[in-house]
Amino acid sequence: MAYSLRAYEYWLIVYKRIFRGTITSSILNPVIYLAAMGVGLGKVVNHGAHPLGVPYLDFVAPGLLAAVAMQVACIESAFPIRGAVVWNKNYEAMLATPLRTRDLLFGHLLYVATRAAMVTGIYLLIITLFGVVHSTLSLLSIPVGVLLALSFAGFVSSVAILAEKDPFNPLFRFVITPLFLFSGTFFPVTRLPHVLRELAYATPLWNAVDFVRGATLGTLTWQRAVVHVAYFAVVIAAGIVVAAWAYRKKLVW
Amino acid sequence: MPPLIHARGLTKRFGDFTAVAGIDFDVQPGEAFGFLGPNGAGKSSTMRMIGCVSPPSGGTLRILDKDPVRDGSQIRARLGVVPQADTLDNELTVHENLFVYGRYFGLSRKEVRAKAAELLEFVQLSDRGNAKVEALSGGMKRRVTIARSLVNDPDVLLLDEPTTGLDPQARHLVWDRLFRLKQRGATLVLTTHYMDEAEQLCDRLVIMNNGKIAEEGHPLELIRRLSTREVVELRFGGEPPDVDAGAFNGQVARIEVLPERLLLYTDDGDALVPVAHEKLHPQSVLVRRSTLEDVFLRLTGRTLID
Numbered sequence: 088m089a090y091s092l093r094a095y096e097y098w099l100i101v102y103k104r105i106f107r108g109t110i111t112s113s114i115l116n117p118v119i120y121l122a123a124m125g126v127g128l129g130k131v132v133n134h135g136a137h138p139l140g141v142p143y144l145d146f147v148a149p150g151l152l153a154a155v156a157m158q159v160a161c162i163e164s165a166f167p168i169r170g171a172v173v174w175n176k177n178y179e180a181m182l183a184t185p186l187r188t189r190d191l192l193f194g195h196l197l198y199v200a201t202r203a204a205m206v207t208g209i210y211l212l213i214i215t216l217f218g219v220v221h222s223t224l225s226l227l228s229i230p231v232g233v234l235l236a237l238s239f240a241g242f243v244s245s246v247a248i249l250a251e252k253d254p255f256n257p258l259f260r261f262v263i264t265p266l267f268l269f270s271g272t273f274f275p276v277t278r279l280p281h282v283l284r285e286l287a288y289a290t291p292l293w294n295a296v297d298f299v300r301g302a303t304l305g306t307l308t309w310q311r312a313v314v315h316v317a318y319f320a321v322v323i324a325a326g327i328v329v330a331a332w333a334y335r336k337k338l339v340w
Numbered sequence: 341m342p343p344l345i346h347a348r349g350l351t352k353r354f355g356d357f358t359a360v361a362g363i364d365f366d367v368q369p370g371e372a373f374g375f376l377g378p379n380g381a382g383k384s385s386t387m388r389m390i391g392c393v394s395p396p397s398g399g400t401l402r403i404l405d406k407d408p409v410r411d412g413s414q415i416r417a418r419l420g421v422v423p424q425a426d427t428l429d430n431e432l433t434v435h436e437n438l439f440v441y442g443r444y445f446g447l448s449r450k451e452v453r454a455k456a457a458e459l460l461e462f463v464q465l466s467d468r469g470n471a472k473v474e475a476l477s478g479g480m481k482r483r484v485t486i487a488r489s490l491v492n493d494p495d496v497l498l499l500d501e502p503t504t505g506l507d508p509q510a511r512h513l514v515w516d517r518l519f520r521l522k523q524r525g526a527t528l529v530l531t532t533h534y535m536d537e538a539e540q541l542c543d544r545l546v547i548m549n550n551g552k553i554a555e556e557g558h559p560l561e562l563i564r565r566l567s568t569r570e571v572v573e574l575r576f577g578g579e580p581p582d583v584d585a586g587a588f589n590g591q592v593a594r595i596e597v598l599p600e601r602l603l604l605y606t607d608d609g610d611a612l613v614p615v616a617h618e619k620l621h622p623q624s625v626l627v628r629r630s631t632l633e634d635v636f637l638r639l640t641g642r643t644l645i646d
Contacts, residue, residue: 180427183423185416
């Protein structure tokens, strides 16, 4: 564990250089989305009544909060990891020290968790200011954002490590963006056709969106929360197993 | 005292390809030990195994009296590594690179700050601490890498082609620093395909070819044992003529044929020059001392840099 913290410190030192820029976009991004989606699009959707049971802004804001945790996890696992392994070989330098591949993996996961906590924390603050948070349970959206981020970090890191060619265009276009659009972020997955609906239930993003939405609206039941957390535990564990294999395969030869 | 590095039958295979084909060597404390050989000889694979980042495929390897697979992390804590390609973080400053690296070894922030300042002075980059690595020249980056490798006061310093790709001035600066480390009693293990580097820095070296050790010894001793005192180099406009060492009445011990060149190995170059002129009509003639390159040619039939 101590060794993982040393690897974690590396990412924090790198992050310190881009800190200001990311904070600005972490604040501006939700404000713009919420203004467009909630206030603009919401007028059309609500249309005098509330077909979703709550105002559209209240519905979409928690969905966007969860989605941003997924996005930051994917971005932080894609380019920096590709850089550390292929472009700049920082990982090679780190492995010449007492650090082992698993320390690099856990150090990076800690960093992704930190970034996810930051962006969901900021998002939560902003949607609170937009007046769509109805329960103190909403504080749980930060740890859920972290769980969601960790569900992606291992798998995306593995792709970044093992892909022959730069894999990120197809990854973001055909995996991340569809997830973003169809996992209950913008509309309930019950509106999806049968097979797609079942598929959506299996995605990490839907599990997080459902949890966070329940938390901000105050409708979350503990049974549902337990199921979601158990789901994340399984996905995160699988991601760690795959990533540990990818790290060893690429870095130890 | 046991050797710092002990290898017997050390082997590294990648699938069907054998990069290191069973080599034996020992490195003693305070020694500067070199692996000399052309690209693809197995030098870097050997270094990676010594660096405990690449598990051996066979044979025995003990480093600091420990097992590199089981105790890799503990061993690496006491090694300094200068890899062939710089692995500095270009986004960070020189100081940040040293700082974070020292932290990997568990140094406190205070310790590592003091150490970084001391090492930057040692590699003569004190005024560049806040510069981004990206902005440095190749020679400066190498010096930062050397400084970085010393952050944990290593018992053994591993240098994989420390001056490849540097201009002559930068090379001399690196050599000078390495020489100082050597004088302080550091143990150096280095690979190179430069003879002058090996002659300058190594107390003892092995010549590798095709994954095997062809010879071992002190550079001068190897030259004395495996080559003649002098070499007469004859240059021709095209293919050199076909000639046998026997045609020189015992004056020539051996002949190497290279593209457009003949190397005549002899103990008295000046005496051989008129004879060679008369017999072979070369375009130009050069008399020089034997070097490790000649030893290498004899052992492998190839030049080192090809």
